[in-house]
Amino acid sequence: MNKRIIPLIMCGGAGTRLWPASREVHPKQFLPLFGARSTFQDTLIRVSDAALFERPVIITNNAYRFMVLEQLAEIGLEADVLLEPMRRDSGPAIAAGAAFAQTRDKDAIILALAADHVVRDTAAFVAACREGLTAAQAGHIVTFGVQPERPATEYGYISPGDVISGQVRAVAKFVEKPDAETAAGYVKSGYLWNSGNFMFRAAVLLDEYRKVDTASVQAVADSVANAGSDLGFIKLDTDTFASAKSISIDYAVMEKTSRTAVVPVACGWSDVGSWHAVWELSDKDGQGNAARGAAVFEDSRNCNVTTDRALVALEGVDDLVVVATQDAVLVSRQKDANGLKRLVATLKNVAPQVTEDHIKVHRPWGSYQSVDNGERHQVKRIIVKPGGRLSLQKHHHRSEHWIVVRGTAQVTVNELVKTVHENESIYIPIGAVHRLENPGKIQLELIEVQTGSYFGEDDIIRIEDDYSRS
Structure with a gap:
């Protein structure tokens, strides 16, 4: 047998x-x-x-x-x-x-x-x-x-x-x-x-x-x-x-x-080893064009479009790959996979961040995405899964203001533990030991407004963490 x-x-x-x-x-x-x-x-x-x-x-x-x-x-x-x-x-x-x-x-x-x-x-x-x-x-x-x-x-x-x-x-x-x-x-x-x-x-x-x-x-x-x-x-x-x-x-x-x-x-x-391979495996219109996301084709043939959000419109072109994410756009010839390999190698030297991570960053508890940033502020959209919680942490260089737009948050700020509902907010001073968690059954979504002199992820001082990162 x-x-x-x-x-x-x-x-x-x-x-x-x-x-x-x-x-x-x-x-x-x-x-x-x-x-x-x-x-x-x-x-x-x-x-x-x-x-x-x-x-x-x-x-x-x-x-x-x-x-x-x-x-x-x-x-x-x-x-x-x-x-x-x-x-x-x-x-x-x-x-x-x-x-x-x-x-x-x-x-x-x-x-x-x-x-x-x-x-x-x-x-x-x-x-x-x-x-x-x-x-x-x-x-x-x-x-x-x-x-x-x-x-x-x-x-x-x-x-x-x-x-x-x-x-x-x-x-x-x-x-x-x-x-x-x-x-x-x-x-x-x-x-x-x-x-x-x-x-x-x-x-x-x-x-x-x-x-x-x-x-x-x-x-x-x-x-x-x-x-x-x-x-x-x-x-x-x-x-x-x-x-x-x-x-x-x-x-x-x-x-x-x-x-x-x-x-x-x-x-x-x-082996889906190129965007051309993705095009070969995708459904196409009568002119051989494939699209994932919002795309319009006019007098264009055998093109492949993938877009996260923005509408992509192609006119008078053939055999192109266009991939639009929230922080990068690729325009390439369909069959030149080696060209893309060379391009990514170049990007790793001149703009390494766009080869390493998306604007939307996945974490074990959910995700966060940068919405806006300036010299003294940064705005993020944070999603926390049901039952998920961030590490108990503090920052040396920034304060945070959390506004709940969906779901319910349980927030720890030093000795205070507070439930924050939709359309409510809470302030986290610089240096305060704090934690965010989702005690509910639906996703928690909030907007985080950071103000301060430095916003790098290395200003997260983890004290306790469910995911062994402290």
């Missing part, structure tokens, strides 16, 4: 290829690019059939941990969440997931999936998982080779070899991203796109990894063995994990092992 599979969801990447919608602290896997759910949520739902899949393991980092929990709760699923102390690429991440899975089941079968991929045909994907499971149990490291829809230059390719069983083939070779002419030849010759998703016995993957880099695998295993627990998260040990070499799983294992196999699959897969 086949074992159930443990999904290992990797969601620690920054996703800068979809800037400015995707930022360092709120990357593309958590964005609702194609409907109400994020690709992270869709990935979890895809592997939620309890007849085939076990409770998932998610590997992420400290910055994304509360987004992971929030998005899990929104779809009613639970998982074991591992926190990497620092990024070490997919090799150590997958090894950590495999080592952790062995603490649950020494014979664990792992399905390692990227959190930011799209699969339009879930049934075909699940069928491919069932097809590959027997080969994985037999000791193969199975990858999923996508039937090409076009001669893509943005993907690596797999040359399938001899039949192993059923639809499962040996891997004759992996090849890097080709130029257009070579890609056309690959497609004609029956090559498959390399999806970068894998299924394997945890023990086999770790054994093959050890042959290449024993020290890194031991470091990762030690980081799992010495892991701590914090607010329900599993925190990998920093000192041991740090000594693992940063490397992708392709270079560490897949291109060196003799145990690889491939399952061909046609499931509407994309």
